[in-house]
Amino acid sequence: MALNRNTVTRNIKRGVFEEAGMSFRKHWQLYLLVIPPVLFFLIFKYYPMVNAVLAFKDYNVIKGIWGSPWVGFKHFRMFFENPVFWTLVKNTLVISFYQLLAGFPIPILLALMLNEVRSAKFKRLVQLVSFAPYFISTVVMVSIIMLFLAPRLGFVNTAFNYFGLESKNYLGDPGMFSSIFVWSDIWQTAGYSAVVYLAALAAVDPTLYEAAKVDGASRIQKIMNVDLPGILPTITIILILNVGSVMALGFEKIYLLQNKLNISSSEVISTYVYKIGLLNANYSFATAVGLFNSVINLVLLVAVNALAKRLSNNSIW
Amino acid sequence: MSRKIQDSTNDKIFMIFVYAILCIVLVVVIYPLIYIVSSSISSPHAVTSGQVWLWPVDISFTGYLTLWYTPMIKTSYLNSFIYTSAGTAISVVLTIMIAYPLSRKTFYGRSAILVMVTFTMLFSGGLIPTYLVVRELGMIDTRWAVLIPNAIWVWQMIIAKSFFQSNIPEELLEASEIDGCSDFRFISSVVLPLSKPIIAVLVLMYAVGQWNAYFDALIYLKSDKLYPLQLILRSIIIQNNSGGIADVGLQVQRQQLTELLKYSLIVIATLPVLLIYPFVQRYFVQGMMVGSIKG
Numbered sequence: 185m186a187l188n189r190n191t192v193t194r195n196i197k198r199g200v201f202e203e204a205g206m207s208f209r210k211h212w213q214l215y216l217l218v219i220p221p222v223l224f225f226l227i228f229k230y231y232p233m234v235n236a237v238l239a240f241k242d243y244n245v246i247k248g249i250w251g252s253p254w255v256g257f258k259h260f261r262m263f264f265e266n267p268v269f270w271t272l273v274k275n276t277l278v279i280s281f282y283q284l285l286a287g288f289p290i291p292i293l294l295a296l297m298l299n300e301v302r303s304a305k306f307k308r309l310v311q312l313v314s315f316a317p318y319f320i321s322t323v324v325m326v327s328i329i330m331l332f333l334a335p336r337l338g339f340v341n342t343a344f345n346y347f348g349l350e351s352k353n354y355l356g357d358p359g360m361f362s363s364i365f366v367w368s369d370i371w372q373t374a375g376y377s378a379v380v381y382l383a384a385l386a387a388v389d390p391t392l393y394e395a396a397k398v399d400g401a402s403r404i405q406k407i408m409n410v411d412l413p414g415i416l417p418t419i420t421i422i423l424i425l426n427v428g429s430v431m432a433l434g435f436e437k438i439y440l441l442q443n444k445l446n447i448s449s450s451e452v453i454s455t456y457v458y459k460i461g462l463l464n465a466n467y468s469f470a471t472a473v474g475l476f477n478s479v480i481n482l483v484l485l486v487a488v489n490a491l492a493k494r495l496s497n498n499s500i501w
Numbered sequence: 502m503s504r505k506i507q508d509s510t511n512d513k514i515f516m517i518f519v520y521a522i523l524c525i526v527l528v529v530v531i532y533p534l535i536y537i538v539s540s541s542i543s544s545p546h547a548v549t550s551g552q553v554w555l556w557p558v559d560i561s562f563t564g565y566l567t568l569w570y571t572p573m574i575k576t577s578y579l580n581s582f583i584y585t586s587a588g589t590a591i592s593v594v595l596t597i598m599i600a601y602p603l604s605r606k607t608f609y610g611r612s613a614i615l616v617m618v619t620f621t622m623l624f625s626g627g628l629i630p631t632y633l634v635v636r637e638l639g640m641i642d643t644r645w646a647v648l649i650p651n652a653i654w655v656w657q658m659i660i661a662k663s664f665f666q667s668n669i670p671e672e673l674l675e676a677s678e679i680d681g682c683s684d685f686r687f688i689s690s691v692v693l694p695l696s697k698p699i700i701a702v703l704v705l706m707y708a709v710g711q712w713n714a715y716f717d718a719l720i721y722l723k724s725d726k727l728y729p730l731q732l733i734l735r736s737i738i739i740q741n742n743s744g745g746i747a748d749v750g751l752q753v754q755r756q757q758l759t760e761l762l763k764y765s766l767i768v769i770a771t772l773p774v775l776l777i778y779p780f781v782q783r784y785f786v787q788g789m790m791v792g793s794i795k796g
Contacts, residue, residue: 207609213684214602218614221599221653225618228650231634232626238633249633294526297519310523312782313530319774321713323731324767327738328533331763339536342551371530379786403512436716440739454628461629462720474627482624 239472252468259472268456276452279438280430283366288426291374292419295381296407311382314375326440329368330355356445365441365450380422381415388414420498428485431477453477541565541764545757548764564765567758573725573733578769581712581730588648588711592657593703600658601692604665605674622655628720635721646721647714647729654710657703664699665692701784709774730770738763 208215239259241252263269294314301307320328332339335353345351354360388410396406435454442450453473461470493499535555540548544559552558568574602608603615625631631650640646669692677687693700715731722728736742 204609207607211605211607211684214605214608217598217684218602221595222614222617224595224649224653225621227638228631228634229621229625230617232630233624234626235630235633236626238630297523300516300519301523306520306523310527312779313527315782315785316534316775316778317530319709319713319778320771321715321731323713323715323734323739324770327734327763327767328537330739331537331767332533337549337551337760375530383786402509403515440735457628458720462632467629467633471627471629474629478624478627485623 236471236475238468239475241468243467255468259469260476262469263473263476268451271448272451272453272456275449276431276433278449279362279365279452280433282362283369284426284430286366287370287373287377288423290370291377292381292415294374295378295385295415296411298378298382299385299411300403300407311375311379315379316375317372318376320372322436322440325368325372326437329364329441333364353445355441355443358446358449361441361446361449365438369437377422381418384415384418385411416496417498420492420496424485424488424492424499428488429481431484432481537764537767541761541768543761545754545761548761549757563758564761565769567762568765568769574730574766574769576726577728577730577733580727583644584647584714584729585708585711587644588652589704589707591648592652592654592707592711593700595653596658596661596703596707597696597700599653600661601665601688603658604662604669618655618658632720641721642723642727644727647717647727650721651717654707657706661699661703664696668699669695698784698787701781702787705777705781705784712774734766734770737766 235249238249238252240254240256241249242255242258243249244252298307298310301310317325333341333354335341335351335356340354341351354364392410392414393406396410401409431453433452433454435458438450438452439455439458442455454477457470457474457477460466460473489499532555536553539555539557540553541564542560542562543553543557544561545563547553547558599614599618603611605611635641635646635650640649673691674687677691713731715729715735718727718729718732719735722732725733
């Protein structure tokens with residue numbers, strides 16, 4: 185292959201190519217193995233990235249993506265000038281930051297508490313139970329929320345009626361939407377997220393505990409001075425990932441929780457892209473909105489990661 | 502970890518506090534689950550009149566029997582089984598096919614491929630461009646659309662790769678190379694038998710993911726005979742289309758039965774996963790640990 189042509193070039197270069205050629209001859213079966221997965225990534229992940237040029241064109245079904253005329257930033261301008269833009273950004277940020285503020289510390293607290301429990305049986309029980317809701321599907325989760333919060337017959341309202349309080353349609357109240365979304369998410373994932381911190385806690389140097397014991401530290405002092413510093417790198421990395429994805433609010437659960445009454449606070453970028461793109465077949469505009477979102481996500485993640493690297497030397501790459 | 506700390510009074514109060522909170526956590530998590538199961542085996546009347554608080558009232562299996570005699574539910578249940586088994590097989594095989602070569606130092610270009618793969622975690626072309634690719638491939642409204650476009654999860658691949666890196670000793674590989682053993686042979690007779698724990702993790706995670714998925718089915722499938730259970734659930738519970746399941750004469754009875762069916766549906770959709778869960782939990786935890794060592 186490229187081997188012959190490159191033997192004349194510099195030694196280092198030749199070395200590299202020879203190594204590649206040798207590796208290829210000796211391990212051709214491995215290279216054969218990666219072809220299907222690599223094709224998978226090219227077709228289903230990279231080809232769509234190329235297709236995203238659609239955002240700069242006016243899609244025409246007959247002409248296809250490449251035959252459609254270029255329109256530059258028209259769709260982006262349309263999106264930014266549309267009043268819905270600010271609503272989408274606001275809703276996305278409100279839900280995301282709420283989720284970050286409430287959902288991020290709880291698994292850490294749960295792990296720290298579990299770590300204090302001496303009875304192995306009780307610890308296992310709490311872990312087993314709190315982990316379980318993670319396996320409930322999004323559809324079932326939303327179904328449970330709807331059944332419990334139903335204006336009539338719902339568990340929450342029946343219980344409130346019992347204590348003489350009036351029934352309310354919680355899912356029809358835009359002001360309640362973010363709370364319902366965030367707290368149900370905590371119910372579902374806190375036990376799962378705690379596992380990572382428990383693993384980090386198990387890896388804390390035992391001699392530090394010995395030292396703390398010798399110094400007569402109380403449990404709270406031990407948590408503050410040994411446990412927390414010990415899992416700080418893990419906390420930082422998870423925080424980077426969370427902050428980096430504040431604009432990448434998932435579609436699945438929000439879409440299912442939406443209804444006509446709460447739409448003013450529940451419409452976010454991903455659900456908007458789905459409706460405009462697939463339900464209204466406005467491909468170019470929806471691609472532009474989606475691309476805007478993807479780019480923001482990438483920039484955010486890179487920026488947060490760089491910041492964390494400078495501040496604490498912990499980063500995801 | 503048996504460190505015996507002599508508890509001071511403060512520590513004792515603190516521990517009571519910790520146990521109390523954890524007990525509340527237990528109740529908050531488990532109560533809704535028990536409530537749903539209890540409702541699903543109560544009588545339709547008991548469910549709709551709010552008599553169920555913890556244990557079933559007037560035990561009856563009307564809900565489950567009605568579901569059993571509904572063809573739509575059976576079809577979608579079968580579809581979900583097909584998607585889960587076929588999807589898991591495809592995903593696990595593809596994941597190992599890329600994770601193993603990338604775990605080998607002698608594999609030229611491994612870092613380039615790794616960068617290419619992990620970049621897809623950070624950036625994507627978006628919903629519409631992906632949809633257009635799937636459409637171009639003629640997969641719309643076929644089972645392939647649910648099985649293929651998200652077959653490999655990058656995170657799973659990273660977990661598998663780090664498992665191979667730390668659990669397949671270099672010495673074994675060198676020894677087999679001296680014996681003239683080919684890579685395929687080495688994979689089938691050394692790597693796979695040594696990798697049962699990670700294969701279990703992959704199988705479980707993909708299977709749960711596929712069983713619980715609805716998004717790909719929602720955007721790519723048009724005909725309801727291909728729908729997985731999750732989509733039927735969405736239409737009955739979330740969109741409130743009883744779809745003629747509760748085909749009983751009286752309006753009141755029909756309403757009561759529809760309400761009951763929602764609970765039974767939740768149970769049958771979650772049961773397969775929650776039944777195996779206590780036995781496989783440790784594999785999930787292991788999987789997360791492997792992943793968290795170096796992301």
